[in-house]
Amino acid sequence: MHDIAGWIAWHSALGVEKFYIYDDYSTDGTYQVIKSISDKVNIEYYRSNIEKEGNFYYRQRDSFFDAAEKAKNHYEWIAFLDGDEYLSLSSAPSIVEFLDGFDQNCSAIALSWRIFGSSSRVLKDNVPIYRAFKHHSREDFGDNALVKSIVRPEKLVLSYENPHKFIINSGIYVDALGQEVAWNGATKKVTWEGACVNHYICRSMEHYIGRIKRRIGVDLSNTTNYWNHFDRNEIFFSEREDICNKADKILFSEKKSIINSYISKCKKERNDVLFKQIKYSQPSDEDGADIYKIFSNDGEGLYVNNIDGHLVKVPSDYPVFGIIYRKNRDVVYLVRIVDGYISDIKYHIISENRKNFAYSYNIEHEGEEYIYLRSPETQKLMCFIPKESGNSVDVNRETKSLWERAKIAEIEIGASFHSDPSVVKDFDSAWNWLSASDSFVTYNDFVLMFSGLPSQEKEKLNLHAQGVFSWLL
Incomplete structure (x- = not known):
């Protein structure tokens, strides 16, 4: 597909x-x-x-x-x-x-x-x-x-x-x-x-x-x-990079059309009377998300070392950003963003049993300046290995130290977010979220929602969509 x-x-x-x-x-x-x-x-x-x-x-x-x-x-x-x-x-x-x-x-x-x-x-x-x-x-x-x-x-x-x-x-x-x-x-x-x-x-x-x-x-x-x-x-x-870049943009546009078509399908399935009674609110400053660069305690940013490789602290063409929704500031999603769209190309993080294109972590604060990232899957902390030990990133630590400490800095890169996807836990809640959210579920909201579903629920949603989301599985 x-x-x-x-x-x-x-x-x-x-x-x-x-x-x-x-x-x-x-x-x-x-x-x-x-x-x-x-x-x-x-x-x-x-x-x-x-x-x-x-x-x-x-x-x-x-x-x-x-x-x-x-x-x-x-x-x-x-x-x-x-x-x-x-x-x-x-x-x-x-x-x-x-x-x-x-x-x-x-x-x-x-x-x-x-x-x-x-x-x-x-x-x-x-x-x-x-x-x-x-x-x-x-x-x-x-x-x-x-x-x-x-x-x-x-x-x-x-x-x-x-x-x-x-x-x-x-x-x-x-x-x-x-x-x-x-x-x-x-x-x-x-x-x-x-x-x-x-x-x-x-x-x-x-x-x-x-x-x-x-x-x-x-x-x-x-x-x-x-x-x-x-x-x-x-x-x-x-292949020629000018053609590849142009094709990438068109491909994202195609995927956006696929998502929008599916959201329309969900709305049509909702009871017409109930659908007409819903009054959709306009976006406010409380909606959406902010985008951050994440830095280790020694000041290094996060990158993927090749197009579908591993998360590291070595600069490359594939920077990784943190997405934090304004209504849920205790969770950050680690993603790559290309021309305003979250990349669906999966990458690896050492010690994570999940391979994904978006990884969610719970944020734990230390004062006003520092944070720690804890995996919701394993409850382990993310560790930023120093340069002299390899500049890698691992998620295997039990206790907090300098190697687990991070900072974040907000940036502007023109990506669109609106609806916090963390409320979605399975296919049924995904359908309710999509059919009741009017046009304010963006491409980026959708792919983050999909990335966080259990495998069985992803399959249910893909089946309901007649297989059009096999590229997200």
């Missing part, structure tokens, strides 16, 4: 103007996510007809041709991609500007695959695909000779050979550099310059196992042969 939202965000960041998405009867909330974000992104979404056509490859063919017919006379180009394939531009500011470089005689463009490995990741997490996997195969890896195509819809002949190379009625088939393709079946000489298709065919081991379960007996078998063949990690590569 999280992957389709990231896929849409990535291609939106590249400048794709329209999506035709065909869901092949997913059961993980993917279809519901697409529906939820279709009011923010120009998407037409459909479900393939598995009863009419039992063969996956023919369903893929029918989806491609249906999209091409719909795009005809509306869009100049259409790209045929799967959900694990991401267009990659070497330097063009957008896909539109890349395509503008091809003259009218170019009817189709063959973009080489660039096969990515697992980057040694075992489990799925909430790091977007375009940031999570940074190792790919060498250019001479045989499967990179396969392509995916961008075609002018009017030039497409509705006669299918394979999902890589299409038949055109006139003009020429070119590569990313505008050179006419010399075909060898559905393959050609590998060209990554200009543009290519990043094929995240393995992703994590957990992704791979899911793929085997879905397609066993179709084109995959119960072995690691497929994994061993494609898990190629010879070359380190990071």
Whole structure:
């Protein structure tokens, strides 16, 4: 589910103007996510007809041709991609500007695959695909000779050979550099310059196992042969940061739409008479939350050492902030904030049995200046290890000393909070909180609420939402 939202965000960041998405009867909330974000992104979404056509490859063919017919006379180009394939531009500011470089005689463009490995990741997490996997195969890896195509819809002949190379009625088939393709079946000489298709065919081991379960007996078998063949990690590569940052912002916007759609669903379920009788109060200065930097006794701030790593006292690109609601100043939430939104990428704190993207701690004061943070799970104190002992952070102390002492300093970073989520303990109280809170449950309030639910209650809420919150589990 999280992957389709990231896929849409990535291609939106590249400048794709329209999506035709065909869901092949997913059961993980993917279809519901697409529906939820279709009011923010120009998407037409459909479900393939598995009863009419039992063969996956023919369903893929029918989806491609249906999209091409719909795009005809509306869009100049259409790209045929799967959900694990991401267009990659070497330097063009957008896909539109890349395509503008091809003259009218170019009817189709063959973009080489660039096969990515697992980057040694075992489990799925909430790091977007375009940031999570940074190792790919060498250019001479045989499967990179396969392509995916961008075609002018009017030039497409509705006669299918394979999902890589299409038949055109006139003009020429070119590569990313505008050179006419010399075909060898559905393959050609590998060209990554200009543009290519990043094929995240393995992703994590957990992704791979899911793929085997879905397609066993179709084109995959119960072995690691497929994994061993494609898990190629010879070359380190990071996608363009300008595109990644733009995609991150779009992805947060999509998630906000998903949350808002679910809140609307909860309100509609509430009894109409009761709903109309509720008088919502306007936000006041007592509502909301304040944001703080937290410092150890030796003056060091808190950071995560890599995108999904451990809480430490060593400066990095991933600072951690404390969120304290004004109506509940005895609890602080430790989170990362990106462009005003709480990041849902989970990180680790040593000695905590929970892995989360938001950790709540009870605040214990020492005079006006110092605080201590106590885990509500273990009742242990957070300890800030000095530099000479590693600059790590642990939650394993019974008694208070200088190493457990902290300070906080309020900062302004433009994140929106309103409703204290600590009142929510289970699915029923979550539903009541959401349906009675009108528009004053913000994205950040919601994700903090969700992060604090017991696992079983998270599953109940996700089930009630038809799986759209699997990215928060």
